[in-house]
Amino acid sequence: MADYDTIDFFTDPAIVNDTPAYLAHLRARCPVLREPHHGAFMVTGYDAAMEVLGTKSAGFSSAVAVTGPLPPLPFTPDGDIRAALAEHRGEMPWTDHLAAMDPPEHGANRALLTQLLTHSRLKANEDYVRGLVVRLVDGVIARKGCEITRDFAHALSTLVIADLLGVPEEDRAGLIEELGAPPTQMGDAAHKAQSDPLAHLAPRFRAYLEARLAEPRGDMMSDLVHATYRDGSRPGLATVTRLACFLFGAGQDTSARLLAFAFRVLGDNRAVQAKLRADLSRIPDFIEEVLRLENPVKCLSRLALEQTAIAGVAIPAGAILTVNVGGANRDPAHFPEPDRFDFDRPNVRDHISFSRGTHACLGAPLARMEVRVALEQFLARTRDIRICEAEHGPPGARRYAYEPTYLLQGLEALHVEWDPA
Numbered sequence: 305m306a307d308y309d310t311i312d313f314f315t316d317p318a319i320v321n322d323t324p325a326y327l328a329h330l331r332a333r334c335p336v337l338r339e340p341h342h343g344a345f346m347v348t349g350y351d352a353a354m355e356v357l358g359t360k361s362a363g364f365s366s367a368v369a370v371t372g373p374l375p376p377l378p379f380t381p382d383g384d385i386r387a388a389l390a391e392h393r394g395e396m397p398w399t400d401h402l403a404a405m406d407p408p409e410h411g412a413n414r415a416l417l418t419q420l421l422t423h424s425r426l427k428a429n430e431d432y433v434r435g436l437v438v439r440l441v442d443g444v445i446a447r448k449g450c451e452i453t454r455d456f457a458h459a460l461s462t463l464v465i466a467d468l469l470g471v472p473e474e475d476r477a478g479l480i481e482e483l484g485a486p487p488t489q490m491g492d493a494a495h496k497a498q499s500d501p502l503a504h505l506a507p508r509f510r511a512y513l514e515a516r517l518a519e520p521r522g523d524m525m526s527d528l529v530h531a532t533y534r535d536g537s538r539p540g541l542a543t544v545t546r547l548a549c550f551l552f553g554a555g556q557d558t559s560a561r562l563l564a565f566a567f568r569v570l571g572d573n574r575a576v577q578a579k580l581r582a583d584l585s586r587i588p589d590f591i592e593e594v595l596r597l598e599n600p601v602k603c604l605s606r607l608a609l610e611q612t613a614i615a616g617v618a619i620p621a622g623a624i625l626t627v628n629v630g631g632a633n634r635d636p637a638h639f640p641e642p643d644r645f646d647f648d649r650p651n652v653r654d655h656i657s658f659s660r661g662t663h664a665c666l667g668a669p670l671a672r673m674e675v676r677v678a679l680e681q682f683l684a685r686t687r688d689i690r691i692c693e694a695e696h697g698p699p700g701a702r703r704y705a706y707e708p709t710y711l712l713q714g715l716e717a718l719h720v721e722w723d724p725a
């Protein structure tokens with residue numbers, strides 16, 4: 305076991321298989337605790353997280369939402385940092401993406417996307433998702449097992465967001481390759497956090513958008529390139545290109561991670577699987593409890609604009625707070641017996657895995673729908689889903705490897721087996 309008092313959460317890959325225990329250790333000391341390596345305030349309590357994301361959010365910037373505390377601030381904080389941040393924002397990595405924007409720019413750009421991710425578009429997309437899931441399940445079902453992240457989950461989530469946006473079929477495989485590994489990898493983390501993998505996608509998306517500017521095709525990119533801000537002005541091609549790239553990046557891997565975790569719960573908890581099979585209408589509650597215990601986004605960082613206090617702990621202006629989603633989601637003061645999987649919890653939807661407040665995930669309804677449709681199909685077409693013991697060891701001594709990033713949480717691989725129905 306790693307030494308939780310000295311380990312570096314942001315750079316040491318040894319922590320990734322141990323995150324819940326590490327966060328519980330921090331929370332037991334204090335729900336808002338300054339870690340020694342980067343000076344970030346680690347938020348691990350539920351109420352403290354809600355203060356940062358909700359009631360006190362006006363005192364924080366999202367400029368560091370993706371990168372966290374690794375890249376140094378390009379200025380020295382001295383009292384209220386609003387003016388310094390405005391002056392230096394352009395020097396900070398990732399700040400031109402939606403997740404790292406602040407008001408009023410954030411609200412205006414978010415509104416562009418909310419008008420596109422409509423209920424009717426998602427409803428229409430559900431038919432495509434169902435057809436796709438059937439095809440993907442057809443491809444693996446007779447094999448009586450597969451590596452779920454590679455053979456099913458990644459393909460599903462990538463094709464779904466590509467279809468929604470309108471990425472041509474023949475380009476989809478190439479785009480996945482171009483996107484490469486997620487940012488915030490550990491090891492050479494400080495360097496990687498500064499690079500923007502979405503930048504590689506920009507020329508392609510710009511070309512798609514230009515083509516739709518000349519000739520709309522009824523897809524989301526066509527609507528995006530013709531969208532206007534609330535005041536009637538146009539966002540410009542560079543802005544909509546970044547939004548399209550961000551949607552593609554945000555939409556493709558997080559849902560895949562969630563789906564893999566759902567399979568792991570089914571395989572590791574036979575009583576839960578039996579209960580779900582007995583009533584498939586409970587799949588939405590099951591998904592919420594998977595989200596609570598296995599959050600695909602690990603942490604959300606914020607920059608204090610002014611001196612403040614969270615859970616009674618003094619926070620200086622310019623400090624970075626890292627809200628640990630898994631810490632809040634397993635806070636025993638909010639979720640009794642927090643490590644137990646129980647989709648009957650009365651507060652099963654209280655988790656913060658899609659964040660809260662003004663930056664709350666725009667793709668949550670899509671992610672929930674994808675995973676629900678996939679589970680409906682898989683459960684209907686199998687009799688029993690099991691974890692492959694040859695790969696992951698027997699119950700009680702399983703071996704699972706997590707991806708070495710501090711921002712995202714996902715299994716490197718998950719081998720499952722089943723009996724076709």
Ligand code: HEM
Binds near residue numbers: 414601657663
């Ligand atoms: C299980 C799947 C997903 C999880 C766990 C997840 C999680 C999150 C979280 C935690 C945030 C907020 C970050 C913050 O507060 O700093 C976020 C933002 C966002 N997500 Fe998701 N997401 C998922 C799927 C998706 C999908 C499928 C899409 C695309 C359709 C998407 C699009 C976005 C966008 C556009 C934002 C930025 C919102 C803003 O800053 O206003 N997400 N997501």
